[in-house]
Amino acid sequence: MKKLFAIFTIAILALTLAACGGAKDEATKKEGKGGNKTLVVGASAVPHAEVLEAAKPLLKEKGIDLKVQVFTDYILPNVALHDGEIDANYFQTPGYLELQMKENKDFDFVSVGEIHQEPIGVYSKKYKSLDDLPKGAKIIMSDSFSDHGRILPIFEKAGLIKLKEGVGANARVEDIVENPKNLDFSTLIEAKLLASSFENGEGDAVVINTNYVLEAGINAKEYQIAREGDDVVPANLVVVNSKDKDNEEINTLVEVLKSKEIQKFIEEKYKGAVLSVK
Template sequence: MKAFKKLLTLSLASAILLVGCASGSTKTENKEAEKAENTASSQTIIVGATPNPHAEILKAISPQLEKEGIKLEVKEFTDYIIPNTALEEKQLDANFFQHQPYLDNFQKEHGTHLVTVAKVHVEPMAVYSKKIKNINEIADGSTIAIPNDPTNGGRALILLEKQGLITIKDGVDKLIATDKDIDKNTKNLKFKLLEAAQLPRVLDEVDVAVINTNYALEGGLNPITDAIAIEDKESPYANILVVREGQEQDAKIQALVKALNSDEAKKFIEDTYKGAVIPAF
């Protein structure tokens, strides 16, 4: 009987020991799985971008990041608001769609905390028409569609002023000028303000439209071959890579900056867009 009790005690002790080992093993496995998941997450960078040319450029440099062990996830947007709010709310790690004057104005209006980490390219804004072939053919009373956001609207007016169609009032910050800031309009031009993305779709309805290159490309327009007037290469509106304040030195961000400002990126931009998009580095 004593021998039986002793055997039972030993069996119970062994069972408890085995359960303890199994529990410890499970905890270790869970920790390893969690560590692997966190590592994978830390090596993924999510960037918001408009489709053309931004998303295309990002996808082109993705192999460079893969060599660094970083997976690039591109989320495409078709407007100029959500990419900044999504970045501010930590839904994105970076965005790539805008120029500095637009970002500055957006931050002033929305109180976001975003910073520029790289200049990538310039998309010359251009004037398009399906009714005339030369900017000098614009008739009295013509309707011109321009972007309705302050910075791109101002940019469009600056371009029209350089073409001699209007003048902007003295003392006005031209970067954010509106149609109400026009001083001289000798041809009595009428202005139709629309979201930038809509402009290629209204060319049949207006005489002329001033369109950002990314939306022009999406609409099948090429500023080099289709425009009747275009910004010169000295345009200050370089498109930029933007992150949240405090993330500038993050290793993933620095790897992305390096890739976007690489010789490979420059060659892709020059070969693909043939002057419609110009490297800014």
């Protein structure tokens, strides 16, 4: 009987220690080397992850070890943020954030800082300007509707189409009321595939997000035939779960990303293809 009691006591003690160990792991999982806090941020590879890498030494001086988790699409960074796998993400614009929250009612996100701008550009291997596009030209663009309100005004400003009055940033293809050249905007593909589509010579022009242009090494000076005006380009945001909007480490991250050191890095690294938000 005493032997059975001893075995039972040992088992209870083992379970208690395991539970304490689990609690300790949970409490310390955010601790980095030397007692620094660890911050995990999800980002697109270019330029977002590169900007975050440049910020690492500055954050380390402030007691934060930054871990960058790179994503290759626009869907998973928000899923990972919602699931608590990352502390913040840095890849999206206000329009995309708004659309994602409308489509996913359980997302409770908020922007905590505008960091940089990436003008969307129109690229072509066949033509040197939008005016050169022939009748019925095939325009390939992102299947993300939040981008359409940025893309279509480029063509409207060039006088190639006219949009329904008042649609603004919510413009869609069906809002085109005049299209004298009958340009074909029906080919929509995933944003990360646009650069490959361009390189494969598909369509007459391809509208590509700047991060994918940089990632693919496309020569913008040679192939870009139009782009958004700098005055209308939305900012790329640092986004967190609403409950973390006042988190000290998150606020420090934003402070560093908006610092003169990082602004200088963006200007020198991307030579105008990416614009820092002052």
